[in-house]
Amino acid sequence: MKLKNKRFLVIGGAGFIGSHTVEYLIKNDVKEVIVFDNFFRGKKENLMSSLNSKKVKVLEHGGDILQNDILENSLMGIDGVFHFAALWLLQCHEYPESAFKTNVEGTFNVINSCRKKKIKKIVFSSSASVYGDALEEPMPETHPFNSKNFYGSTKIAGEAMLNAFHYRYNQNYVGLRYMNVYGPRQDYSGAYVAVIMKMLDSIDKNEYVTIFGSGKESFDFVSVKDCARANILAMESEIKQGFYNIGTGKKTSLIKLANTLYNILGKKKKIRFKKNTNSTLVKNRIGCIKKAAHDLKYVSKFDLEKGLKELILWRENHKKKNEEK
Numbered sequence: 526m527k528l529k530n531k532r533f534l535v536i537g538g539a540g541f542i543g544s545h546t547v548e549y550l551i552k553n554d555v556k557e558v559i560v561f562d563n564f565f566r567g568k569k570e571n572l573m574s575s576l577n578s579k580k581v582k583v584l585e586h587g588g589d590i591l592q593n594d595i596l597e598n599s600l601m602g603i604d605g606v607f608h609f610a611a612l613w614l615l616q617c618h619e620y621p622e623s624a625f626k627t628n629v630e631g632t633f634n635v636i637n638s639c640r641k642k643k644i645k646k647i648v649f650s651s652s653a654s655v656y657g658d659a660l661e662e663p664m665p666e667t668h669p670f671n672s673k674n675f676y677g678s679t680k681i682a683g684e685a686m687l688n689a690f691h692y693r694y695n696q697n698y699v700g701l702r703y704m705n706v707y708g709p710r711q712d713y714s715g716a717y718v719a720v721i722m723k724m725l726d727s728i729d730k731n732e733y734v735t736i737f738g739s740g741k742e743s744f745d746f747v748s749v750k751d752c753a754r755a756n757i758l759a760m761e762s763e764i765k766q767g768f769y770n771i772g773t774g775k776k777t778s779l780i781k782l783a784n785t786l787y788n789i790l791g792k793k794k795k796i797r798f799k800k801n802t803n804s805t806l807v808k809n810r811i812g813c814i815k816k817a818a819h820d821l822k823y824v825s826k827f828d829l830e831k832g833l834k835e836l837i838l839w840r841e842n843h844k845k846k847n848e849e850k
């Protein structure tokens with residue numbers, strides 16, 4: 526779909542990946558971008574620079590994907606929908622019922638409302654979590670779904686529903702399976718923070734960085750900016766239906782990650798290893814990005830070390846600002 530003069534609804538647009546996507550969207554000659562978010566985890570401050578643009582609005586009447594009437598109403602005159610709203614991995618682990626409500630029922634509501642309002646395309650945030658541990662490296666999109674956790678299972682359900690709506694009602698969609706996303710605006714203080722933020726926190730406090738496992742566990746760390754661009758490419762593409770890995774195609778072990786963070790910060794290394802007893806944590810996950818490169822013209826543009834420096838700088842400034850408040 527050509528983006529020119531089109532109107533987009535960004536569900537979960539005040540969150541981490543969503544807010545970066547809004548920023549990329551308004552660099553294009555789109556007509557309007559409406560953010561639909563219940564601010565459960567999203568923040569207005571994530572949209573600060575975007576809200577300087579007259580093209581961007583935050584939905585006035587709230588925005589919860591469990592409120593069908595408000596959801597359907599917000600889709601009036603919309604051309605394309607980006608769907609980011611979800612509960613995160615560890616939260617789904619602790620609260621499976623809420624995970625089902627938001628990630629499965631909520632996603633059904635989004636797709637069904639889009640179908641009713643004849644939305645041209647949905648770009649859905651899936652996850653590499655659908656795969657579980659990698660049986661081959663890098664994992665192609667045909668890799669089996671070996672997820673063993675609730676989060677992964679909700680994403681599998683979301684993907685399956687999109688497929689069913691496509692074949693039953695011709696609802697077009699692209700689903701993006703992001704690898705491990707990092708970058709500015711990533712949550713670093715809540716109950717559910719990702720591995721890079723946990724490591725930075727320990728380094729800040731001069732505590733040991735704890736690696737659960739041997740340190741050889743490897744992941745594909747991808748910049749949030751690559752993910753945001755991938756969303757735009759997915760909406761722009763002529764693809765009517767499909768799932769794509771979004772990562773860098775490169776693997777980084779946890780020990781290398783910890784060492785890189787220590788080197789950037791110039792601090793003395795304190796790393797310890799503990800047995801991994803957490804069933805939500807996979808050991809290996811690197812995505813093959815050939816299909817996304819071919820169909821969506823996606824390439825990863827951000828080098829990990831450069832990206833980590835940017836993240837560290839943002840985190841330090843953000844912490845300082847919060848302390849001054």
Ligand SMILES: NC(=O)c1ccc[n+]([C@@H]2O[C@H](COP(=O)([O-])OP(=O)(O)OC[C@H]3O[C@@H](n4cnc5c(N)ncnc54)[C@H](O)[C@@H]3O)[C@@H](O)[C@H]2O)c1
Nearest residue numbers: 537539540541542563565566567589590610611650652706
């Ligand atoms: N961050 C990652 O590493 C990663 C990796 C793979 C997939 N994903 C997926 O990408 C998407 C975006 O992730 P993120 O890291 O930006 O998460 P995030 O939590 O920062 O953003 C999600 C947004 O959805 C909103 N939201 C939650 N429940 C809602 C509801 N019921 N109605 C309306 N809005 C609601 C939140 O307030 C938040 O702003 C999610 O679907 C996530 O599962 C993220």
